[in-house]
Amino acid sequence: DDLDLGGYRHYMYKEIQEQPECLERMIRGRLDDRFGVSRLDGLNLTPRDLRGFARVKILGCGSAYYAGQIGATMIEDLARVPADAEAASEFRYRNPIIEADTLYIAVSQSGETADTAFAVEEVKRKGGRVVGLVNVVGSTIARACDGGLYLHAGPEIAVASTKALTNMAVGFAMIALALGRVRDLSNADGQRIVAALRALPKQVAAIVEAEARIAEHAKICADARSLFFIGRVRGFPVAREGAQKFKEISYRHAEAYQTSELKHGPLALIDEELPTVAIVPSDDLADRNLAAMQQIKARKGQVLAITHDDVDFGDLDVPRFVVPRSEPELDPILLTIPLQLLAYHAALILGHDIDKPRNLAKSVTVE
Ligand code: G6P
Incomplete structure (x- = not known):
């Protein structure tokens, strides 16, 4: 109650x-x-x-x-x-x-x-x-x-x-x-x-205290009919969970891909109407992730990067939400938090029943 x-x-x-x-x-x-x-x-x-x-x-x-x-x-x-x-x-x-x-x-x-x-x-x-x-x-x-x-x-x-x-x-x-x-x-x-x-x-x-800085990006995501969440290796399950959270409460189509797989198909869908949330931790894949974001930008796609403060974006101009670094093995734990807030604020903008999304139950106890 x-x-x-x-x-x-x-x-x-x-x-x-x-x-x-x-x-x-x-x-x-x-x-x-x-x-x-x-x-x-x-x-x-x-x-x-x-x-x-x-x-x-x-x-x-x-x-x-x-x-x-x-x-x-x-x-x-x-x-x-x-x-x-x-x-x-x-x-x-x-x-x-x-x-x-x-x-x-x-x-x-x-x-x-x-x-x-x-x-x-x-x-x-x-x-x-x-x-x-x-x-x-x-x-x-x-x-x-x-x-x-x-x-x-x-x-x-x-x-x-x-x-x-x-x-x-x-x-x-x-x-x-x-x-x-x-x-x-x-x-x-x-x-x-x-x-x-x-x-x-x-x-x-x-991260939770920095809520306002992630909420700023919720409007773009809420307005999109479809979104990509991308990440690789440790970042990929983070992207999957981000897409899951987003679709559960915003009812927007959100799909997770390995960043490395973009060029093998999904890149065809990128245009100004399909924004991407990219998980870009400070690890040895950061350069490859930056190159993928470059490719998205070149096709007029909007990108929001969830990243660490020591990733050098060079002249790549994309909005970023920076999370504190943990040890690399544990970074996924912190990278998922802003995605909760992003989904929450998008659903708030859309006026959905956030706690009880349509068609879903908290636990599915029957076949
Ligand atoms: C349902 C809920 C999901 C949840 C899943 C597993 O489908 O809608 O949000 O993740 O069940 O629930 P569990 O209680 O097993 O973690």
Whole structure:
């Protein structure tokens, strides 16, 4: 009810604002600064178990699936264990091969999504080990898993997931640390990641406070019939989640592409009427991302870059929203935050029912 809104106009907005404290709860008691590792007792996995996994398969739906893609990249980056995310809605119907040396991770805000719950049952029936990354305590998926980590994001009411997704990404970072530190990840690298995780709440607060600077760009996006969100490698799941959030509440067609794939097809669609939101972190792909933005500009496309302050745009004249840098492996967590605000402000301009978008349910518990 309105009381829970605590003076905010929308749950989505309130939940965006709450993220710094949600992050604090997510990491509390779970990080070891001295050994640069996470302590995740709830997973019920011994160091020996953790060392034994040859692969990681992450299962979720909607935003949880995109969080899983962010997580898979973190696990490959930090633990060098092959990892991928798959839509649980597909996995359950395709007679998947379940392997004893794969760690399955089910990710769900509600813990009640039927597709994800079914996927968990299927993994278990065939002898796989599955842990949960779930927000709602005691939910169906949380109970079905062999162990897990609760997200501690508090109740998420808005259909479009924000604070739960952010905590999911942090959960994956902590699982990546746990897998990495029983393998090749050095103590120094572990400490680097632990310190970066501890810095996240303040960094997220800084992004949320800079809301007005991202809201400026919402009008262009709201006016467009269709938008692209582009990113590559670590930035691509960020782009996917950005497009998902945007289409859920603005009802605009938004599509995510790997920046590298633009020239293989989608570039044909670029003109003055199709704006692009580009994820451009300060990494060794920055130059290639700049070249892609140049190509979009040359075709009269408008671009908004979500980027870091040390990316040199040279004479490329595109509006930018700068987020604080984390460690490169964790940058996706911070890069997603402005996209929440962009979608929110576009939906506000369009006058949509932000918390309850048409045709969608907060959790899909039936077939
Ligand atoms: C629904 C919602 C999405 C959500 C997905 C997964 O489709 O509309 O916003 O991401 O379910 O929900 P879960 O509770 O499993 O994270």
